[in-house]
Amino acid sequence: MMPAPVTLIDTARVAYMPPDGVLHGPAIDALMRWNLIALLVCFAAAHLWLIAAVLRRRKAAIPTPQSESQDADRLPKIFRWVLLGALCAMYVLMAITAQRLWAANRFEGPSLEAMQVEVVGQQFQWYFRYPGRDAVFGATQAEFANAAAGNPLGIDARDAQGADDMVSSVLVLPAGREVDLRLRSLDVIHGFFIPGMRLKQNAVPGLLLHVHFTPEVPGTYPILCSQVCGLGHARMEAQLRVVSPPEYEAWMVAHERAHVNRGGQ
Amino acid sequence: MIEGRTRLRLFTTDHRAVGVLYLLLALAAVTVGTFLSLLMRIHRVWPDTALPFFGVLKPEDYLALVTMHGTLMIFFVLTTAPQSGFANLVLPEQIGAREMAFPRINAAAFWLTVVAFLVLLAAFFVPKGAPISGWTSYPPLSAVPAAGPGQGAGMDVWLASIGIFCVASWLSSVNMLATILGERGAGMSWTRLPMTVWAWLVTSILTLLVFSVLLAAVILLFSDRHFGSSFFVPLGDMVNGRIVGRDDGSPLLWLHLFWFFGHPEVYIAVLPGMGLATSLLANFTRRPVPGYRVMAAMLIAIGLLGLVVWGHHMFVSGMNPYAGTAFALTTMAIAVPSTVEVLGWLAMLWGGGLRLKTPMLFTLGFLSFFIAGGLTGPILAQPALDTYLHNTFFVVAHFHLVMAMAGAFSLFAGVYYWFPLLAGRLMNEGLGKLHFWITVVAAYGTFFPMHLAGLAGEPRHYERLTGPVASFSGLLPLERGITYSAMLLASAQLLFLWNIFWSARRGAVAERNPWAATTLEWSPEKRLSRVNRGPYEYGANFGETDFCAQWEAVTKQE
Numbered sequence: 165m166m167p168a169p170v171t172l173i174d175t176a177r178v179a180y181m182p183p184d185g186v187l188h189g190p191a192i193d194a195l196m197r198w199n200l201i202a203l204l205v206c207f208a209a210a211h212l213w214l215i216a217a218v219l220r221r222r223k224a225a226i227p228t229p230q231s232e233s234q235d236a237d238r239l240p241k242i243f244r245w246v247l248l249g250a251l252c253a254m255y256v257l258m259a260i261t262a263q264r265l266w267a268a269n270r271f272e273g274p275s276l277e278a279m280q281v282e283v284v285g286q287q288f289q290w291y292f293r294y295p296g297r298d299a300v301f302g303a304t305q306a307e308f309a310n311a312a313a314g315n316p317l318g319i320d321a322r323d324a325q326g327a328d329d330m331v332s333s334v335l336v337l338p339a340g341r342e343v344d345l346r347l348r349s350l351d352v353i354h355g356f357f358i359p360g361m362r363l364k365q366n367a368v369p370g371l372l373l374h375v376h377f378t379p380e381v382p383g384t385y386p387i388l389c390s391q392v393c394g395l396g397h398a399r400m401e402a403q404l405r406v407v408s409p410p411e412y413e414a415w416m417v418a419h420e421r422a423h424v425n426r427g428g429q
Numbered sequence: 430m431i432e433g434r435t436r437l438r439l440f441t442t443d444h445r446a447v448g449v450l451y452l453l454l455a456l457a458a459v460t461v462g463t464f465l466s467l468l469m470r471i472h473r474v475w476p477d478t479a480l481p482f483f484g485v486l487k488p489e490d491y492l493a494l495v496t497m498h499g500t501l502m503i504f505f506v507l508t509t510a511p512q513s514g515f516a517n518l519v520l521p522e523q524i525g526a527r528e529m530a531f532p533r534i535n536a537a538a539f540w541l542t543v544v545a546f547l548v549l550l551a552a553f554f555v556p557k558g559a560p561i562s563g564w565t566s567y568p569p570l571s572a573v574p575a576a577g578p579g580q581g582a583g584m585d586v587w588l589a590s591i592g593i594f595c596v597a598s599w600l601s602s603v604n605m606l607a608t609i610l611g612e613r614g615a616g617m618s619w620t621r622l623p624m625t626v627w628a629w630l631v632t633s634i635l636t637l638l639v640f641s642v643l644l645a646a647v648i649l650l651f652s653d654r655h656f657g658s659s660f661f662v663p664l665g666d667m668v669n670g671r672i673v674g675r676d677d678g679s680p681l682l683w684l685h686l687f688w689f690f691g692h693p694e695v696y697i698a699v700l701p702g703m704g705l706a707t708s709l710l711a712n713f714t715r716r717p718v719p720g721y722r723v724m725a726a727m728l729i730a731i732g733l734l735g736l737v738v739w740g741h742h743m744f745v746s747g748m749n750p751y752a753g754t755a756f757a758l759t760t761m762a763i764a765v766p767s768t769v770e771v772l773g774w775l776a777m778l779w780g781g782g783l784r785l786k787t788p789m790l791f792t793l794g795f796l797s798f799f800i801a802g803g804l805t806g807p808i809l810a811q812p813a814l815d816t817y818l819h820n821t822f823f824v825v826a827h828f829h830l831v832m833a834m835a836g837a838f839s840l841f842a843g844v845y846y847w848f849p850l851l852a853g854r855l856m857n858e859g860l861g862k863l864h865f866w867i868t869v870v871a872a873y874g875t876f877f878p879m880h881l882a883g884l885a886g887e888p889r890h891y892e893r894l895t896g897p898v899a900s901f902s903g904l905l906p907l908e909r910g911i912t913y914s915a916m917l918l919a920s921a922q923l924l925f926l927w928n929i930f931w932s933a934r935r936g937a938v939a940e941r942n943p944w945a946a947t948t949l950e951w952s953p954e955k956r957l958s959r960v961n962r963g964p965y966e967y968g969a970n971f972g973e974t975d976f977c978a979q980w981e982a983v984t985k986q987e
Contacts, residue, residue, distance in 0.1 A: 178903035179881035181817070196814055203804040210800045213775055214793060220781020244772050251768050255807060259761045262811030263754055269813065270750035287576070287669070306665040306672055351668040352570040353680055355745070355820060359886030364816045368680055368747045369569060370663025386899030390745075390820040392563050392890040394570060394577040395489040401898035 185381030185406060186361040188269055193362075195261060202254060274376035278342040281335065284317055285347075285354030285367040288396030290387060291316055292335045294416075295328075301346075302326015309350065317350075330423050335387065335404045338412035342378045355390030358404055366391055379406040440540075442532035447539050448517030449851065451509050452844070454543060458505035461550070463919050465498040470912040474905065476893055489578045491892035492561035496579075497552065499564030500587065504594050505546055507698035507836045512636070513539070513601050515701060515843050516629045518850070520605065522950035523623050525614020525960055530607035534600050541597035549590035555582035563890060565691065568661035568683050572653045575669040588651050595644035602636035605629055616960035620722065621979065623948045623964040627725045628704030631732035632697045638736065639690040639697075646686035653678070684746055688739035696735040698832055699799075700728060702839025703770060706792050706799075709842055710777045711965040712946050713789035715975055718965045724773050727766040734763040744812040745819050753812045760810035767803055771796070787861030788944070791842035794869050795835050801873075802831025805880070820890075823883025829876045841868075841925065848929075849943045850950060854936030860928040867921040874914030878907050945976055952980040 184193060282293040282301055295301045302323040309318030319326040337343055347356055349367040356375075357364045360383075365375045389400035407415065441447065471478060472486045472494075479485050486494075517535070521528055529535050552559040557578040562571045566587070574581035609630050613622075622630075652658045659676035661683045666674030711718050718724060740748060740756030774796055783789060805827040809815050818824060841864075848856045887894075887901045894901040894908065942951040948964050949957070957980050966977040 178885055179878075179907055180884050182886060192813060192817065195811075196808075196817070199808050199811075199814065203808065207801055207804050210771070210775065211797065214778065214797060217778035217781055218783060218785065218793070244776055248768060248772055252765055255761050255764050258807050258811060259758060262813045263757065265813040266750065266754065266757070266811070270753070306667045309667060351666060352573075352576055353567050355888070357820075357886075357888065359817070362817050364745045364819055366746050369666045370674070370677065370679060371681070371747050373747045386896075388886070388888055388899055390888045391567070392492065392495075392561075392570070395487070395492065395561060397492070398488065398891040398893050399896050401896045403898050
């Protein structure tokens with residue numbers, strides 16, 4: 165995704181957020197941009213102030229004791245209040261804008277049309293389970309988990325709804341359709357992170373957690389692990405492939421056929 | 430010339446000697462911690478290079494380095510030195526007390542800390558080495574020995590060390606609290622306390638509250654590992670092919686307990702620096718502290734608010750998103766008292782004419798890093814943005830600037846400032862200034878570019894930059910620059926060490942009150958009758974001088 169750089173300019177290009185391909189991405193990127201700019205301005209202003217203070221000489225007269233004017237060179241109080249007020253207003257604005265975005269992304273669940281995919285983390289691998297044509301995930305039991313036998317997630321063969329469940333090591337999604345991911349972990353806490361989708365959510369053993377998003381731009385996006393999970397943490401990667409709806413349908417059919425040929429779970 | 434230089438005796442109960450011992454312990458810890466960080470930096474950019482003690486690093490070795498670096502720096506440097514180290518040096522004098530309230534408990538606390546330190550280092554030498562789950566030790570990774578190398582004996586040793594450390598900091602803060610509350614001399618009213626004492630008061634209370642919770646959490650985790658309980662491991666949890674979850678525990682419980690400790694811990698590390706900065710700015714600008722009561726109140730406000738912001742470490746942890754909003758708002762609220770403090774300091778600089786001695790330079794450096802690191806706080810406090818930045822190098826940049834560098838610079842400022850009190854000599858100014866300028870440039874060179882790596886999405890705890898799917902090799906030139914800068918940063922500290930050793934024997938002999946300071950540790954008399962004035966009476970014309978020390982008789986002003 166990031167070609168090896170030749171010049172400093174190449175480095176500068178990769179040293180910022182990668183292009184995003186998700187519906188809620190532009191809003192996050194815009195928020196990030198104005199926050200970074202506002203805080204960079206504060207940083208610069210404070211440091212100009214520091215440098216100016218270092219360079220300024222003291223006024224010659226030593227003021228008389230015990231008078232308020234002994235600090236004629238002290239900053240007018242009103243100025244500090246105005247500055248404090250302005251900064252607090254900025255914090256309030258940041259809090260409001262960010263909370264609106266957070267609420268839009270997380271307070272409400274996905275729409276009813278959203279497709280469901282299960283994401284399962286295990287040292288050091290991501291698995292993606294599609295519920296199949298019945299759109300229902302079959303039951304799983306940790307005791308049945310056996311990657312060598314083709315059942316890494318422990319799908320329970322006694323549950324008929326699991327018969328058409330398909331497990332993939334690549335997350336393939338159609339562009340433009342909302343996805344509801346349900347995240348699980350089999351062993352330790354993992355961090356499900358797709359930088360290109362501006363999405364991060366831990367997968368926690370014992371919890372079933374949901375995040376939803378709508379991938380928009382077809383392409384391949386790396387999926388990382390963002391929570392240290394053991395010695396293979398840095399190589400716990402997978403791919404998200406966002407494809408057009410017909411391509412997705414074709415992939416699904418091919419995958420289903422392979423699944424049936426293997427005899428299902 | 431100061432009489433009766435501080436003599437260093439082991440098992441002493443003299444508070445000043447205990448303070449020096451704490452600083453020496455912190456020096457040992459910071460030396461090891463810095464060495465480990467250099468190994469990490471070298472491995473990141475030259476992964477195939479053989480390193481001292483480790484050879485070519487294995488992935489688990491890298492994570493062990495991360496864990497031990499974080500644990501050493503946070504517990505044994507940033508918790509011990511600014512609080513126990515400096516407070517033991519000067520706290521009793523600053524409040525007009527003759528001694529600490531409980532000198533023996535105080536000394537016991539130090540020796541327990543030494544034990545904790547040695548136990549921690551032992552983790553490198555147990556079978557399979559040091560733990561790899563980071564200083565936050567999230568379960569089940571930390572609860573199940575099979576989860577990785579170092580998670581067996583190494584993790585047990587880590588837990589033991591932290592448990593001992595909790596008890597030690599507890600004892601130390603009980604002593605400090607009792608001293609501040611009960612041992613103040615005549616006339617030392619609340620509004621006459623130097624700001625450092627206010628800071629130590631707040632950090633002592635925080636230490637009592639949060640280290641108790643950490644101790645409880647550590648004991649619960651130990652019990653999960655050895656006594657068959659299941660506080661943090663959920664039912665059916667399967668690690669390395671074996672079912673280890675016997676009962677329905679919750680990993681999130683650990684996160685709550687740990688961060689209830691972990692966030693106030695940051696304030697324990699940095700509040701003493703804030704108090705010291707206030708005192709030093711008053712001294713080296715020769716001005717009183719504007720709004721003394723407000724500044725003290727804001728330290729308390731930061732301490733109190735600091736107890737209710739821990740959830741901002743958990744926005745993506747699976748915590749309820751509504752709770753995320755609540756913690757985001759408390760976190761934004763803590764920006765307000767911090768801003769008041771910063772504006773107070775900046776206002777003190779307004780008149781210019783600063784005395785740019787080395788302690789003042791390091792105070793200005795503290796201010797610079799506190800601002801630089803503090804400003805990214807509001808970004809990370811917002812769950813919408815933190816969901817992208819969480820656990821990336823952006824966060825590494827944030828806390829290394831606001832906690833590590835601001836903390837280290839306040840430590841440097843304190844050492845340069847109080848050195849004459851211990852050695853009777855001043856530290857060399859030329860060397861000190863050189864040390865400051867190299868350190869400030871190298872520190873920015875090391876930690877500022879990490880923001881960019883974080884924005885590019887690079888997660889923490891990655892032992893290599895290239896993976897099968899995602900590659901951060903585009904960041905290699907940046908990473909190389911960081912590594913060079915970190916090497917410069919570390920080697921510049923040799924100047925500081927040399928300065929200490931050289932100045933202790935050859936430095937310019939100091940007068941009794943070399944900085945023309947007002948607070949009581951600089952008083953010429955050991956015993957004083959009564960404190961008659963506030964801590965920062967600078968700037969006006971008091972006869973011959975431009976300041977009036979706290980030990981001066983009440984008549985001097987007339």
